[in-house]
Amino acid sequence: MSVRHRKTLVTAAALTAGLSLAAVTPALAGASAGHTPRAAAVSSAQGDPRNVTQHVADFYGAYTDAVWAADDSTAAASAKALRGFYLSAAARKKVAAYENKEHADGILFAQNVPVKWTVAYTGSGMGHATSRVTLTWGDGPDAQVSRIDVQSDLKTLKITDLKPAG
Known part of the structure; x- marks a missing residue:
């Protein structure tokens, strides 16, 4: 050959x-x-760094990934860095106070990690926008969901407030 x-x-x-x-x-x-x-x-997937709702979705996606990866030694530092980048100083203080009082994650308002999340724009006014984050806790027809209203500053895109939706 x-x-x-x-x-x-x-x-x-x-x-x-x-x-x-x-x-x-x-x-x-x-x-x-x-x-x-x-x-x-x-x-x-696509995104727009100028879109406030996309900014919230990016945060929840990355944050959920970081806390989900409990076996990764860099996960806790990543979650902390994400909080520092996406949340205003006042929001970080409010989250820390919630965590000290409730012994639960102040971003997810839970002690565990959701398997899915969605984010939808719900309105804006006075320089802020509100997004509704829906967290899904499990798979199948009986999966539990919780909702969080997230307020963001339209100028900086920083998350300025988070609270469980009623």
Whole structure:
């Protein structure tokens, strides 16, 4: 066999192996995830750093990821850094006071971590916007939900207040 034919054969084998790995990798990624073995249901995402509701959604997405990853040694520092970036100083104080009193997470208003979250714009006025965060605690038809009203400053996009929705 000539050198050219061997190179072609090796290249074809490598390409086949690479394509096979690419086809199998998404399924393997879901199977090795820490908490739930499933592939990502969202095939694309987008955002706008100028949108106040998107800012709240970005925070809750990243924060939930950080507290969900309890076995990651950097998770607690990440959650603290997210609070520092997304929350105003006054909101951080209010969250800390809630946590000291209730012994629960002052962002989620719970002692555990939701499996899903959604954020919807609910209104604005006087330089602030309000978003409703819906947290889902479990899967299936009997999953519990809780709601949080999050107020943000329209100029800075910082979260200025959080409270359980009634």
